[in-house]
Amino acid sequence: MKNLTSKSGSGINRRTFLGYAAGVSAMSALPVRYSHAAGELNILVWCDHADALLLKPFEEAHGVKVNVKSYEGTGTALSIIEQSSPGDWDVLVVDAPDTRVFAEQGILEPLDDANFPIGDLFEPLTSAAFNSIGGVRYAVPEKFGYYGVAYNKDKVDAADMRTAEVMWNEQYKGRVAVYDYYFPAMQLIAISMGIAPDNISMDHLPAIREKLLAMKPNVKLVGDIVSVQNALVNGDVDIVLNGAEFTVSNLMPSMPALDWTIFDEGGLMWIQGISVFKDSNRKELASHFLNHILSPQGQGTLATSECYWAMPANSLAVLSDDQRKILRWDEQAAFFERSVPSTISQPDIDAAMLDIWTEFLQS
Amino acid sequence: MRLLRNLPSYVYLVLALSFIYLPVVVLVLFSFQDGVLPVFPFTGPSLQWYEKMLANERLVESLMNSVVVAILSSIVTTFLGFLAAYGMARRKPRFAGGIRFVLMAPLTVSYLIIAMGMLITLNLIGIPKSLFAVGLGHVVINLPLCFAIIYSQFGDHLRNIDWAARDLGASDAQTLLRVIAPIMKPSLLASFCLSATLSWDEFIIAFLLSRFDVTLPVIIFEMLRAGLTPEVNAAGTMVFAISMLTIGVSAIFVFIAFRGKK
Amino acid sequence: MSDLKGRNKKLKYFEFTRWATQPALIFTLIFFVTPLAIMVVISFWQRVYGKLVASWSGANYIKFFGTDYLLESLTNSIEVTLATTAISILLAYPLAYILAYRISPKWQKVILIFAVLPFWTAYVVRSYSWLLVISENGIINFVLTHLGIIDQPLQMAYTRGATILGFVHFFTMLLTLTIYANLVQIKPSYWKAAEDLGASKLQVFLRITLPLSIPGVAVGAFITFVIAIGDYITPQILGGSTEVLVPQAIMLQVSRAANFPMASVMSITLMLVIVVVYAITAKHLKMNRV
Numbered sequence: 001m002k003n004l005t006s007k008s009g010s011g012i013n014r015r016t017f018l019g020y021a022a023g024v025s026a027m028s029a030l031p032v033r034y035s036h037a038a039g040e041l042n043i044l045v046w047c048d049h050a051d052a053l054l055l056k057p058f059e060e061a062h063g064v065k066v067n068v069k070s071y072e073g074t075g076t077a078l079s080i081i082e083q084s085s086p087g088d089w090d091v092l093v094v095d096a097p098d099t100r101v102f103a104e105q106g107i108l109e110p111l112d113d114a115n116f117p118i119g120d121l122f123e124p125l126t127s128a129a130f131n132s133i134g135g136v137r138y139a140v141p142e143k144f145g146y147y148g149v150a151y152n153k154d155k156v157d158a159a160d161m162r163t164a165e166v167m168w169n170e171q172y173k174g175r176v177a178v179y180d181y182y183f184p185a186m187q188l189i190a191i192s193m194g195i196a197p198d199n200i201s202m203d204h205l206p207a208i209r210e211k212l213l214a215m216k217p218n219v220k221l222v223g224d225i226v227s228v229q230n231a232l233v234n235g236d237v238d239i240v241l242n243g244a245e246f247t248v249s250n251l252m253p254s255m256p257a258l259d260w261t262i263f264d265e266g267g268l269m270w271i272q273g274i275s276v277f278k279d280s281n282r283k284e285l286a287s288h289f290l291n292h293i294l295s296p297q298g299q300g301t302l303a304t305s306e307c308y309w310a311m312p313a314n315s316l317a318v319l320s321d322d323q324r325k326i327l328r329w330d331e332q333a334a335f336f337e338r339s340v341p342s343t344i345s346q347p348d349i350d351a352a353m354l355d356i357w358t359e360f361l362q363s
Numbered sequence: 364m365r366l367l368r369n370l371p372s373y374v375y376l377v378l379a380l381s382f383i384y385l386p387v388v389v390l391v392l393f394s395f396q397d398g399v400l401p402v403f404p405f406t407g408p409s410l411q412w413y414e415k416m417l418a419n420e421r422l423v424e425s426l427m428n429s430v431v432v433a434i435l436s437s438i439v440t441t442f443l444g445f446l447a448a449y450g451m452a453r454r455k456p457r458f459a460g461g462i463r464f465v466l467m468a469p470l471t472v473s474y475l476i477i478a479m480g481m482l483i484t485l486n487l488i489g490i491p492k493s494l495f496a497v498g499l500g501h502v503v504i505n506l507p508l509c510f511a512i513i514y515s516q517f518g519d520h521l522r523n524i525d526w527a528a529r530d531l532g533a534s535d536a537q538t539l540l541r542v543i544a545p546i547m548k549p550s551l552l553a554s555f556c557l558s559a560t561l562s563w564d565e566f567i568i569a570f571l572l573s574r575f576d577v578t579l580p581v582i583i584f585e586m587l588r589a590g591l592t593p594e595v596n597a598a599g600t601m602v603f604a605i606s607m608l609t610i611g612v613s614a615i616f617v618f619i620a621f622r623g624k625k
Numbered sequence: 626m627s628d629l630k631g632r633n634k635k636l637k638y639f640e641f642t643r644w645a646t647q648p649a650l651i652f653t654l655i656f657f658v659t660p661l662a663i664m665v666v667i668s669f670w671q672r673v674y675g676k677l678v679a680s681w682s683g684a685n686y687i688k689f690f691g692t693d694y695l696l697e698s699l700t701n702s703i704e705v706t707l708a709t710t711a712i713s714i715l716l717a718y719p720l721a722y723i724l725a726y727r728i729s730p731k732w733q734k735v736i737l738i739f740a741v742l743p744f745w746t747a748y749v750v751r752s753y754s755w756l757l758v759i760s761e762n763g764i765i766n767f768v769l770t771h772l773g774i775i776d777q778p779l780q781m782a783y784t785r786g787a788t789i790l791g792f793v794h795f796f797t798m799l800l801t802l803t804i805y806a807n808l809v810q811i812k813p814s815y816w817k818a819a820e821d822l823g824a825s826k827l828q829v830f831l832r833i834t835l836p837l838s839i840p841g842v843a844v845g846a847f848i849t850f851v852i853a854i855g856d857y858i859t860p861q862i863l864g865g866s867t868e869v870l871v872p873q874a875i876m877l878q879v880s881r882a883a884n885f886p887m888a889s890v891m892s893i894t895l896m897l898v899i900v901v902v903y904a905i906t907a908k909h910l911k912m913n914r915v
Contacts, residue, residue, distance in 0.1 A: 075879060078883040177865075231782070231865075361873075362698065
């Protein structure tokens, strides 16, 4: 019998296996991009900053690659940052009311006004509270708009839309969608009750809650931008509360029946700001990026991004006449007069509002 | 006569298939829409959205990422599942029931919860969010299936074949690779194909565990959140076409493997 | 001499097979069990003013079960999922039956694959496509109004029914697969034996086919339940947030407030529900080779 036992010592034992396993894992971990490299910029932003049209000029001018991560809710951004290491992110875009949360946690780099075209920005933006937190600037306004109502003017009476009372107008029962953002929704209700958004306190909340719940029977859908747009376009709803230019402007060319306005009682202005991360290793490049976004060219592109349209912060933005018409450029002065910026939220009121909103969705 | 007797069945079959294909037809139809809005009425056909989609660098990149993640994670899954099934089948370890319970447990937990749990854990271990993490997540969800499929195919006769191979002097590696694996080819292939297709289409784990490099479902989701255009329909149709192709090819493979089994 | 060598070989052999299950086991322990354990731990912490505090209190649990509208999300989820599972079974069983017994074997696999293909259109996009079908300007309303069957378009979108529709569409395909796999395994000799003993066609179905197909139904139903109850996309897109299901509540907590403790509480509750359902269906899940 031939001796076939010569290989009997080569059983697979655990050590060899673990060795192979470690080797394979090490190899497969390599493709993880080392995005701390000098030629890159990591931005944590809203979806309107993802357009190639906006990023390519910057990438080519500076010979870098811009890595985009877009997020929706502020909580998402907070948890993304929490799970990252220092130096992972360079630029942040955040809703004005939430700037303070980020600033207080030491996430943002103080900015010097001299480095940015602050003087060219519309006045109401730069005087909003979030521009100076403890005397320091942490974010530069880059884009703004309103919370009011968007609607299909072929299906509804435009005059009805001008008052906040439309939120409870029985005529439009089941024809209403609400853009899913609790904070401004409740501030709008406060405005309809004559309470200035700045002054909302815990005492006001029960009354606001009542009015919010009273609105629910009219509401067919609460959703994000695309959902409410879908509903408007498909004819399932005719009105979007909490919406405005950002809801319909990019659709208006193909569906001229769409329109928007802010309430006579007062409008709510939303402002998004752009900031630099304190732990960034590329602050100078980040600064250049901010200036690119704030430049007239960049502002024009940002204002008409694929994701949503809104007013650019820079009054020198490059826009065509048609685009200005859709954004209601000429009416802005009038809007400024009766609008207030959406304010900075207090943590406890914010949490209470989120609870009320969950109840509203459930009812 | 047969046709008449089976008529109600055929009618039900047609109705059921119509129901199943209704949204797919709409999806494909509007990917050729001429206008900006993927809604009625249909104006077209136009290939502009396919052009736009293919010019979208991020999308093409994510397509490649999806393929790589699917294939690599499935290889790992099939390998681990094969080893585990082999170990279980050859000799019942102590706590066999317990081991089986742990291995099958991920099937009972929603992907969202697995994704969230991994998010927190990976942060602790220090593995950054990346396609690698997504791959790990996909192994977690597919391992129970692979294990179950391969284990169910381990018949008793394999024990004898195993013994015979070792009696003839084969080492462990040789037994596994050159004797057992070829016999188990159908179930190995089936596991691999199943893992790959599930990974390819998986969304929530890919969404939560990736950073800049994303997979196709995540890109599509991002596109949907960014705006309402038929480009999304084009992307969806493409996913469908590729999946059909993959399933077709896999079916052929499995068919050949099964035929060889005789 | 050779005997000793033989015994050594056997020992090494046992060594290998003993630890062959370990790689998979260790992997699952690290990447599945540990995350879950961590989630349980975190569910007893709290997020206070943007910071995670290890407060070790059951406050989140009390809040979840004590608040009406939060608890409602749980009951809503269970209702929707049960309805989805039931309807999917009702639709899938006949389809699987027809495929297994009324179509010639040559065509069975082909039609089965064809019937299951839409499984692999991108999940999110498929949900949006359903909106196109059921919305007021959509296909169904279009056809019905043109046929004169209705005057006013039906308002089907953004309702619980729409969510269930989206789910049922997906899970009917899944259940067809599992039930079909089960049905084709049943030996025809059983029917012949029953018929020989005088059973009618109906009795054959009720007393033989149906009971033997239960494992296939059970497996499909269980998987349906698990996936449906944890799904975020379908209720979000089709249901229109007119009511809140648990996954949506979880995402609200995570994306707005980064409140992982509360999200963990909800996730764990969901898991417990699934464990209960598993306990109920477990004995039906074993597919014995008959």
